[in-house]
Amino acid sequence: MAFEYVKKDTVLDRMNPLVKLLYMSLALLLVVQCTSISHISILLIWIFFATLWWKVGQVELNSLGFLLKLLSFLFVFLFLIQGLMYRFGDPTVFIKLFDLPVVGNNYGEITVGGLMYGFLIMLRVISVVMVVPIFTMTSPMNKISGSLAKMKVPQKIIFMFITAMRFVPLVQESMDNIIEAQKTRGFDIDAANMFQKLRRAYVPIITPLLLLMFRRAMDLEVAINARAFGAKKDRTEIDDNSFKARDYIAIFLIVALFAVEMYLLYFDPTSITWVYLVLFVTTSTALVGNFLVSTGIVFAIQQLNQFILSIPVLDMIGGFFDQNILLGYGGIIAVLLILWIIYKLVRRRMTMKTKKRAKA
Amino acid sequence: MTQKSVVKVESLTFTYERGPLALEDINFEVGSGEILGILGSNGAGKTTLCFHLNGIIPTVFTGVENGRVEIHNLDPWETPIIELSKIASMVLQDPETQFTTTNVESELQFGPCNLGIDRDEILRRVAWAAKVCGITGLEERKPKELSGGQKQRVALAAGLTMLPKVLILDEPTSQLDPVGTTEVFDVVHELAKKEEMTIMIASHKTEEVARLASKILVLHEGKVATLGTPKEVFSQHELLREVGVNPPAVSTLASKLAEKIPGFKEKYEQSGGIPLTVDETYSLLTGLIDQGFLKVEWKDLPPSPKVSSDLVLEVDDVTFVYPARVPVTALKNINLNIHRGEFIAIIGQNGSGKTTLVKHFLGLLEATEGVVRVEGEDVSELTTGSIAKSVSLILQNPDYQLFSISVQKEIEFGLRNLGLPEDEIKERVDTALEEVDLEDVRDIFPFRLSFGDRRKVAAAAGIAMDPDIFILDEPTTAQDYRGRHVLCQIASRMRDQGKTVVMISHDMDLVAQYADRVVIMTDAEIVANGPKREIFEMHDIMKKAFLKTPQITQLSQKMKDYGIRETLVTVDELVDCLEAGGA
Numbered sequence: 001m002a003f004e005y006v007k008k009d010t011v012l013d014r015m016n017p018l019v020k021l022l023y024m025s026l027a028l029l030l031v032v033q034c035t036s037i038s039h040i041s042i043l044l045i046w047i048f049f050a051t052l053w054w055k056v057g058q059v060e061l062n063s064l065g066f067l068l069k070l071l072s073f074l075f076v077f078l079f080l081i082q083g084l085m086y087r088f089g090d091p092t093v094f095i096k097l098f099d100l101p102v103v104g105n106n107y108g109e110i111t112v113g114g115l116m117y118g119f120l121i122m123l124r125v126i127s128v129v130m131v132v133p134i135f136t137m138t139s140p141m142n143k144i145s146g147s148l149a150k151m152k153v154p155q156k157i158i159f160m161f162i163t164a165m166r167f168v169p170l171v172q173e174s175m176d177n178i179i180e181a182q183k184t185r186g187f188d189i190d191a192a193n194m195f196q197k198l199r200r201a202y203v204p205i206i207t208p209l210l211l212l213m214f215r216r217a218m219d220l221e222v223a224i225n226a227r228a229f230g231a232k233k234d235r236t237e238i239d240d241n242s243f244k245a246r247d248y249i250a251i252f253l254i255v256a257l258f259a260v261e262m263y264l265l266y267f268d269p270t271s272i273t274w275v276y277l278v279l280f281v282t283t284s285t286a287l288v289g290n291f292l293v294s295t296g297i298v299f300a301i302q303q304l305n306q307f308i309l310s311i312p313v314l315d316m317i318g319g320f321f322d323q324n325i326l327l328g329y330g331g332i333i334a335v336l337l338i339l340w341i342i343y344k345l346v347r348r349r350m351t352m353k354t355k356k357r358a359k360a
Numbered sequence: 361m362t363q364k365s366v367v368k369v370e371s372l373t374f375t376y377e378r379g380p381l382a383l384e385d386i387n388f389e390v391g392s393g394e395i396l397g398i399l400g401s402n403g404a405g406k407t408t409l410c411f412h413l414n415g416i417i418p419t420v421f422t423g424v425e426n427g428r429v430e431i432h433n434l435d436p437w438e439t440p441i442i443e444l445s446k447i448a449s450m451v452l453q454d455p456e457t458q459f460t461t462t463n464v465e466s467e468l469q470f471g472p473c474n475l476g477i478d479r480d481e482i483l484r485r486v487a488w489a490a491k492v493c494g495i496t497g498l499e500e501r502k503p504k505e506l507s508g509g510q511k512q513r514v515a516l517a518a519g520l521t522m523l524p525k526v527l528i529l530d531e532p533t534s535q536l537d538p539v540g541t542t543e544v545f546d547v548v549h550e551l552a553k554k555e556e557m558t559i560m561i562a563s564h565k566t567e568e569v570a571r572l573a574s575k576i577l578v579l580h581e582g583k584v585a586t587l588g589t590p591k592e593v594f595s596q597h598e599l600l601r602e603v604g605v606n607p608p609a610v611s612t613l614a615s616k617l618a619e620k621i622p623g624f625k626e627k628y629e630q631s632g633g634i635p636l637t638v639d640e641t642y643s644l645l646t647g648l649i650d651q652g653f654l655k656v657e658w659k660d661l662p663p664s665p666k667v668s669s670d671l672v673l674e675v676d677d678v679t680f681v682y683p684a685r686v687p688v689t690a691l692k693n694i695n696l697n698i699h700r701g702e703f704i705a706i707i708g709q710n711g712s713g714k715t716t717l718v719k720h721f722l723g724l725l726e727a728t729e730g731v732v733r734v735e736g737e738d739v740s741e742l743t744t745g746s747i748a749k750s751v752s753l754i755l756q757n758p759d760y761q762l763f764s765i766s767v768q769k770e771i772e773f774g775l776r777n778l779g780l781p782e783d784e785i786k787e788r789v790d791t792a793l794e795e796v797d798l799e800d801v802r803d804i805f806p807f808r809l810s811f812g813d814r815r816k817v818a819a820a821a822g823i824a825m826d827p828d829i830f831i832l833d834e835p836t837t838a839q840d841y842r843g844r845h846v847l848c849q850i851a852s853r854m855r856d857q858g859k860t861v862v863m864i865s866h867d868m869d870l871v872a873q874y875a876d877r878v879v880i881m882t883d884a885e886i887v888a889n890g891p892k893r894e895i896f897e898m899h900d901i902m903k904k905a906f907l908k909t910p911q912i913t914q915l916s917q918k919m920k921d922y923g924i925r926e927t928l929v930t931v932d933e934l935v936d937c938l939e940a941g942g943a
Contacts, residue, residue, distance in 0.1 A: 004502070006685070141463070142462075142463075142465075142466040162462065163460070166459070166460075166462050170456075173504065174760070177757070177760045180755075180760075183722070183744040183745055184724070184748050184752065184755070184761075185748055185761065185773060185774035185777060185821060185822075186746070186749060186777035186778050186825065187745055187773075188746065188777070204763050204773065207763035208759060208760060208762060208763045211759065211762075212760070216456075216457050219452065219454060219457035219458065220457055222411075222420055222452065222458075223452060223459075223460055224460055225419055225445075226445060226452075226458075227445060227449075227460070227470055227471035227474060227518070227519075228441075228442045228445040228471055228474040229470075230442070230474065231442040231476065232474065234476060235476060236472070236475075236476055236477055236478070236482060237473070237479075238469055238482065
């Protein structure tokens, strides 16, 4: 599992899990309030400080990479949908895909405002999601349960929580074993495509998994009863879960950061952060733009685009792409996109072919 | 023994709610510091009896009970389970499911914490239990980072931290290798002796039970078949065979000799009852030979079966590394050739890489280095589904694969995957069901069968695929004496039909009886590979691999000076060599 606790003995390890819970809830609270494009800068500041947490906790960055990879599909989808649908921001057309005029708006165009709104939503998702591994990867389970008990959360609920955490890897492991077992019976799950998998592959896997889990749950009931679960209202707590100096400092830092963000959000949203962000973006684009123009790369690209657009068939398709802010590079983008998709398809075919074949 | 009895069961009869009669008229008493061994085949009522003693019945499972159960003067039907759990602690069969928390340390603390015991006292108990069970140093591990044997020790230690007066163990060693088993039983023995704990062990490992138990209770279909000291119980050879309990091999030897040689029974009874250990048997037999009552008549062993030169499986310098945060080398430069028609046993300690190796035969795992070839074809190029046509693996846990609504459908599943015509499917299902003797239950939902029968269904599904290579992963797991032999006999018959059989096992008696060739693995490497008789003579390697030679083998090796020329592996071989002497 990617998000399991590994003992590292950092400050975060020793910190009371309640502090991390506070941090998580504040992150949620912040994100709920950031709803307009001008809040992008505020989210960026939050994410910057969140990465500091990662650094302090020595959490592997590749687990963040794993998360982003999981979510990447969602992000692309967000950009596309928001780009097409959001009509309150900058109306400049980035790329026009097709014509769909409805009540004065053309919903076939991806606008810059839409893309920025998509970006905002992506940042909101990231700021919440990247808090979770900080909690799960730096907090040992007995500490979590201990501090929850300290908050007078009923024992049964804590136990349910812990069992859920324990069953996640167990389900995964059982699932792998079941897939292996079915493979040994001539069940070629590798060879099936997505729709075949959905249609018929899941019964032989999900059914034994459910039955197995029911049986496990029953055994677990026997096991906890045999060991006096629920005997005393107050279980003995082995770990010392009282708040220490570092916990107070951490709470202070978190609350302070949150207060600053709130201040920026409600009292001074544009003048400080947003202006700096815009300034940063415009200067950097100007720099890059100047560099590209002065080295003649822009000219070369324009020539290439002209050339592509002069090819008869592409002219028809690429015509749509001719009207955008990227100085008319639409043709190039379209061609690159098509090439990339073809490359992906071919590669998939190739790997599938070389990898496995049926035994004669 | 005259101690005050701690556990007292009087005419106990129990029927599960909406279920069959599980126990009928059980009577016994156990005193403090005594070890009671509970034997019986699967479904004899061992687990139900154990559940009665720590209050799982009636708290978790209910039914109709008659009779009396008394533990430390408490009646489980009137005492809350929480009170009982301080007195009677139970370790369940499956170490995986009783893991209630996420690491070893908190697992050991779980019970006493629930009781609200003082913190320092808990820490002291945890340290003690970990030391007694030999798991010190594993405190930080998560359940999945433990081997099956370690999990079983953790489960035992978790039971001990409750500091019970009565410890109930339900097959505590089903997943342990032979040396691990002996270690656990020694721990149990210590506890009984030093801590005056009363211990009840349900187990299939009769050799160990015979060695340590002060009393043995044999159950059969919910009734007491016999109750007595180990010597009394194991001398009832006929009865035990009927109820599916396997006495220690040396006791079987004595019983068989008694049948063959008149007067032998009186001889061993004079010397203090039926022998249970190798040493006892050795001194009994050699004593009688010296007296002239017995004599050794060496009969040459049948020549070992001819091995065909047809290679079906080649493992060529295979290394396998489990990808993990800290990569684990599970196989190290393995070379193994398996010929058509061989019966090979792979033995070794828990976690030595046996199952990992076997998984390579089917392409479930891909070698990091080296090549595995099945019938000349490189496994890494084939889909597992298609290898399944020629290689069939019967897994330890049948619950990973059973999902259909009837036994028949279950077996058909694999055949349909092969895309066979309907009439052939029907034919193959019929033969497979006949093979495992499950024709009566072909329309029953497999999940309702007993574990042993579920295992047979899984085996039948494997047989129906009509593989060239038949792999059996640990036929002994949760199987009684009869069940494991049924699986091995099926494998043997398949071998006779010209198939190749590979078996992974901890049960040295099974290996000795059925296999032709034995491969020993330790720490991801093959350390020995050869005909079984030769392997069983390599004492150093066996010891290093945490394995024990079967009792008969030990005995025959000890008796070399008395004319037993070669290493014998089965009871019958040794019986054949002993004749009545002149005197």
